Amino acid sequence: MKSHPPELSNQCLLCGESFSCVALLAAHELQHRQQQTKICVHGGKAFKSKTDLNIHMCSHTGERPFQCTHCGKCFSALGNLNVHIRLHTGEKPYLCTDCGKAFISAGELLIHRRSHMGEKPYKCTVCD
Numbered sequence: 483m484k485s486h487p488p489e490l491s492n493q494c495l496l497c498g499e500s501f502s503c504v505a506l507l508a509a510h511e512l513q514h515r516q517q518q519t520k521i522c523v524h525g526g527k528a529f530k531s532k533t534d535l536n537i538h539m540c541s542h543t544g545e546r547p548f549q550c551t552h553c554g555k556c557f558s559a560l561g562n563l564n565v566h567i568r569l570h571t572g573e574k575p576y577l578c579t580d581c582g583k584a585f586i587s588a589g590e591l592l593i594h595r596r597s598h599m600g601e602k603p604y605k606c607t608v609c610d
Contacts, residue, residue: 505543509535 492501494510501507508523513532520529524542529535537559540546546556548563552570557563565587568574574584576591580598585591596603 503539503543503545505539506536509539 492504492507493499494501494507499510501510505524509521512521512523520532520535521527522529522535522538522542527538529538540558546558548557548560549555550557550563550566550570552567555566557566568586574586576585576588577583578585578591578594578598580595583594585594
């Protein structure tokens with residue numbers, strides 16, 4: 483295997499684009515080989531977009547490039563940071579149409595909506 487000087491170790495040999503980590507470089511080079519198919523080199527998981535793959539790659543590298551300006555907490559995805567910022571600002575854009583209660587994310591609203599529908603998708607493994 484050909485070695486590269488440290489300053490070029492994260493640079494694509496096909497197009498010259500540089501990356502912040504080896505995992506992102508490997509994913510990028512795989513895209514060249516597979517005609518833009520977005521597949522994780524660490525397990526073959528496929529993604530719809532390059533952005534989704536890049537977010538996934540952070541789970542392998544531990545990178546969290548999006549930082550909250552209020553508290554310093556870091557996130558791997560911009561969307562997760564935006565939801566987190568709502569904790570600081572008090573913004574709750576997701577409203578329950580049944581009771582009017584507001585939530586910071588669509589996921590929280592979905593969980594709440596189950597209470598109105600009587601839906602209980604999870605069971606206790608001890609007492610059922």
